[in-house]
Amino acid sequence: xSDTDDDAAEGWFASGSPAGTEAxxxxxxxxxxxxxxxADEPRDWPGLAVDxxxxxSRDDYYDRLHEAxxxxxxxxxxxxxxxxxxxxxxxxxxxxxxxxxANELAERAAEWAGSLFDGAEPGIEGxxxxxxxxxxxxxxxxxxxxxxxxxxxxxxxxxxxxxxERTAPAVAPNLAEMAGPELAARLIALAGGLETLxxxxxxxxxxxxxxxxxxAHLSGRAPSPKHGIxxxxxxxxxxxxEDRGSAARALAGKLTLAARVDHYSGERRETLHxxxxxxxxxxxxxxxxxxxxxxxxxxGDA
Amino acid sequence: MTDAELPAGVERREIDGETRLATRxxxxxxxxxxxxxxxxxxxxSKLGGMxxxxxxxxxxxxxxxxxxxxxxxxxxxxVADFAGPTYAVEFAPRPARDLVEAADPRDRxxxxxxxxxxxxxxxxxxxxxxxxIVQDVATRGQAAVAVRNxxxxxxxxxxxxxxxxxxxxxxxxxxxxxxxxxxxxREAYEILETGRLDRFHEDHLGVVATPR
Numbered sequence: 001x002s003d004t005d006d007d008a009a010e011g012w013f014a015s016g017s018p019a020g021t022e023a024x025x026x027x028x029x030x031x032x033x034x035x036x037x038x039a040d041e042p043r044d045w046p047g048l049a050v051d052x053x054x055x056x057s058r059d060d061y062y063d064r065l066h067e068a069x070x071x072x073x074x075x076x077x078x079x080x081x082x083x084x085x086x087x088x089x090x091x092x093x094x095x096x097x098x099x100x101x102a103n104e105l106a107e108r109a110a111e112w113a114g115s116l117f118d119g120a121e122p123g124i125e126g127x128x129x130x131x132x133x134x135x136x137x138x139x140x141x142x143x144x145x146x147x148x149x150x151x152x153x154x155x156x157x158x159x160x161x162x163x164x165e166r167t168a169p170a171v172a173p174n175l176a177e178m179a180g181p182e183l184a185a186r187l188i189a190l191a192g193g194l195e196t197l198x199x200x201x202x203x204x205x206x207x208x209x210x211x212x213x214x215x216a217h218l219s220g221r222a223p224s225p226k227h228g229i230x231x232x233x234x235x236x237x238x239x240x241x242e243d244r245g246s247a248a249r250a251l252a253g254k255l256t257l258a259a260r261v262d263h264y265s266g267e268r269r270e271t272l273h274x275x276x277x278x279x280x281x282x283x284x285x286x287x288x289x290x291x292x293x294x295x296x297x298x299x300g301d302a
Numbered sequence: 303m304t305d306a307e308l309p310a311g312v313e314r315r316e317i318d319g320e321t322r323l324a325t326r327x328x329x330x331x332x333x334x335x336x337x338x339x340x341x342x343x344x345x346x347s348k349l350g351g352m353x354x355x356x357x358x359x360x361x362x363x364x365x366x367x368x369x370x371x372x373x374x375x376x377x378x379x380x381v382a383d384f385a386g387p388t389y390a391v392e393f394a395p396r397p398a399r400d401l402v403e404a405a406d407p408r409d410r411x412x413x414x415x416x417x418x419x420x421x422x423x424x425x426x427x428x429x430x431x432x433x434x435i436v437q438d439v440a441t442r443g444q445a446a447v448a449v450r451n452x453x454x455x456x457x458x459x460x461x462x463x464x465x466x467x468x469x470x471x472x473x474x475x476x477x478x479x480x481x482x483x484x485x486x487x488r489e490a491y492e493i494l495e496t497g498r499l500d501r502f503h504e505d506h507l508g509v510v511a512t513p514r
Contacts, residue, residue, distance in 0.1 A: 012427045034414070039426035042454050046387075046429055062387055062410055069412040069427070074402045076415040080395035219473045 010039040011048060013064070018053045031072035084171045085194040091167065092185040095160035102153035109147040116143055124154045173268050174258035178276065179233060186229050187255065198256075198263035205259075206230065206252035230255065235280050240287050250279045308353060310363030311384025317341045323350055325383035330404045331376055340380070344502045347377040348438045348464030351502035357510055358495055359434075360460040361385070366432045368454050370418040370447065371439035373397045375404030381436060382411035389428045393417045418447050421454070431456040440469045445486035448511075452490040455513050461491055467505040480507045487511060 015029045046058045055061035080086070106127045113120035113130040116139065120126055130147035133140075161182065168181035172194055176184040190208040191197035197205070207214050209229030216222040227236055227248035239247040254276040261269050308314075308323075315324040317336045324339040334341045344350040352359060364386045372378040372390035374397040382388040387410045392398045398415050405411040416424040418439050432454050439447055444465050455461065465483050467476035484493060491511035499506040 010426055034427055037426040038422045040422060042421075042425045042428050042430040044430055045427070065412055065427070066405075066409050069414060070402055070405055073398060073405075073413040073415045077395045077398045077402060080415070081399070086395075215473070 011043070011045045012037050012068070013045070013049050013052075013054045013061075016054050016064075027068070030068045031075060034068055034072040035076050084167070085188055088164065088167050088171050088185050089189040089193070091160055091164050092182070092189045095157055095164065098153050098157035098160060102150055102157060105146065105153065106150045109143065109150050112143045113147060116140055124150060127151055127154075172259065172262040173266070174262050174272060175255060177268070178258050178273060179230070179255055183229065183232055187259070190229060194259060194263050198259045200256065202249075202253040202256040205256045206248050227252075235276075239280075239284060243283050243286055246283050247280065250276065250283065254279075307356060307358065309359070309361040309365075309384050312342070312353065312363075312380075313339070315339045315341075323353060325380045327379065327383035328407045330379040331374065331400075340383070342380045347380065348499060348503055348506060348508065349377050349381065349436055349462060351499045351506075352462065352464070352497075352508045352510075355497060355499065355501065355508070357462075357497065357508055359462055359510060360512075361434060361462075365434050366429065368428055368432045368435045368451065370435065370437040370451060372401050372413070373438075374400035375413075377436070377438065378411065379404040379408065382408045385434075386410060387429075388412065389414060389424075389432070391416050391418050391424060391428075418451065419443070421451050425453070428454055430454060432459060434460045434462060437461065437463045440466050442470055444469060445483040448487060449490040452513055457513055459513065460494075461509070461511040461513075463487075463509040463511065464499060464503070465507045465509060466503075467507070476505045476507075483507075484509070488514075490514060 012033045013030065015033060016027060046055075046061045049055045049061045050057060055064060102124060106124050107122065109127045109130060110120055110122040113126070117130065117133065120130060127147040127150035130144060131151045133144050135141040135144040164185050165181045168176040168184045172184055172188065175187070178184075179187065187205065187208060188194050188197055191200060191205075200208075207225050207228040210225040210227065213222060213225035217224045226245040230236055230248060230251055233251060235251050236244055236248050254272060257272055261267065261272065312323060312325055314321050315336060317324060317339065318334050318341075323342040323344065325342055326338050327340060329335055329340055333343065342350045344354040361384075363384050367381055367385045367388045369378045369381060369388060369390045372392040373394075375390065378388060378390045378401070382390075382405075390401060390405065390411060390413050392401050392413070393416065395415065398413065401413045405413040412427070414424050414427060418437070419441070430453075433456055435448070435451055435455050437444070437448055437451070441447070444463070448461055448463055452461075465480060467474075467479040470479045470483065480496075484496070487493060487509070490513065492514050493509060493511045495510040497508050499508045
C-alpha cells in the first residue's frame with residue numbers, strides 16, 4: 001500500500017496488490033475495505049485502478065471487483081445474520097409458527113379422530129391421547145400418525161421456548177429481566193433487532209404489536225392504542241383498566257432504557273429495575289386510594 | 303409500447319404461450335424461461351412495470367447502473383442481463399443473501415450490503431458518472447435518497463425511480479405524497495416523466511428524471 005495522497009488512495013482497492021500477483025479474491029484486506037471503507041465522493045475508480053496498476057484493464061478491474069464484492073457481501077450477510085439478537089428473532093418467530101401450526105393441525109386431528117374413536121378430545125392434549133392409541137387399519141394409522149405430528153410440533157414449540165429462556169438473558173440482560181425472556185424476544189423481533197429497538201422512542205415501544213390499532217388511530221378512526229405486545233406483561237395486564245395507560249407508559253419507558261443499556265453497554269443496571277418497581281407501586285397505589293388519575297404522583301415517561 | 307423503446311437485451315418473447323418481457327441470463331427466482339430467455343414479471347418489478355407501460359427510460363443497453371434497493375435481486379438480475387457494470391445496493395441481510403446468489407454468476411453485477419441513505423459508505427466502490435440510477439427503496443424519505451445519490455449520476459444520466467406512497471405516509475392520500483416527493487426531487491433533478499404504476503403496483507409512482 002502506498003501512502004501517497006494519490007487519487008486512488010480513497011478507493012476500495014487502495015491496499016490491493018497489483019494486477020497479476022494472484023492475490024485477487026483471497027485478499028481479506030480488500031474485502032474488509034469494501035465492507036467498512038468510505039469516500040466523500042465517487043470517482044472514476046476503474047480508470048484510477050488501471051492508472052495505479054491495481055488492474056491491467058477496466059475489464060480486469062471489474063473482474064476483481066466482482067470477486068471481491070460477492071465475497072465481501074456474502075461474509076457481511078453471514079455475520080449480520082448470525083448476530084445473536086437475530087438468532088433470538090428467528091427462535092421466537094419459529095416458536096410462534098410451531099404453536100399456530102400445532103393448534104391448527106390439532107383441530108384437524110381431533111375432527112378426524114372423533115369420527116374414528118369414542119371420546120376424542122380437542123386440542124393438543126386431545127391429540128396426545130390419540131397419538132398413544134394402537135391404530136387398527138390404514139385410516140386409523142393415518143389419524144394417529146397425524147396426532148403424533150401435532151405432539152411433536154408442540155414439543156418443538158416448548159423446546160424453542162426453553163431456548164429463548166436461555167438465550168434472551170445473554171443477548172439483552174436488562175430487557176430480559178424486566179420483560180421476561182419471551183416478551184423481550186418478542187419486542188426485539190417486532191423492532192427487527194436489538195439495535196433498532198434501542199433506537200426507538202418509548203412511545204413506539206409502548207404500541208409495538210398494536211400496529212393495526214395505531215394506524216386506525218392515525219387515520220382518525222379510533223382512539224390511540226394504550227399498549228401493544230407489552231400488554232402481556234404483568235405490570236400492564238394486572239393493573240386496573242383506568243391506570244393501564246399509565247402503567248404501559250411507565251413500563252415502555254423503562255423497557256426502552258433497558259434495551260439501550262443492553263445494546264450500548266451490555267451490563268446489568270439495577271437502578272433501572274428499582275425505579276420501575278417504585279413507579280409501578282405508585283401507580284397501583286391509586287387504586288387503593290380510590291381516585292383514578294389523582295394528582296398524587298407526577299405523570300411522565302421516566 | 304413498441305419494441306423500439308426497449309433497451310438492447312430486453313425483448314418481448316414467447317414464453318409459456320404468452321408474449322412477455324424477457325432478458326437473457328441464468329434464472330434467479332424460478333421465473334419461466336425459454337431458449338435462455340427469462341420472463342421479467344412487471345408485477346414483481348417496478349422497472350419491469352415501467353418498461354411495460356412504455357416509459358421513456360433512456361436506456362439502450364450496456365449502461366453502467368447503480369441500483370438502490372436491490373432486495374433479493376429480482377429486478378437487478380434482469381438489469382445486469384442487459385446493462386453493463388451494475389452496482390446493487392441492499393441494506394437488509396436476508397434479501398441480500400439471495401442477491402449475492404443472483405450476482406455470483408453475473409460477472410458485471412456487484413452486490414453491496416449498504417444503506418442507500420448513506421452514500422459515503424459505498425462511494426469508495428461505486429464509480430462516478432454512472433448512466434442510470436434505478437431506485438426502489440421502501441423507506442420513508444425516498445426522494446431524499448435519490449437526491450443524496452445524485453452525486454453518482456452522469457450529467458446526462460437518468461434516474462428511474464418508483465415512489466411507494468405507503469412508505470412515506472400510510473394515512474395521507476398518495477397524490478399528496480407524490481407531490482411532496484417530486485418537490486423534494488426537483489432540488490437535484492429535472493423531472494422528465496411521471497406515471498402511476500397502479501396496473502402492476504398499487505399506489506406507486508414511476509418517475510424518470512435527469513440531473514439539473
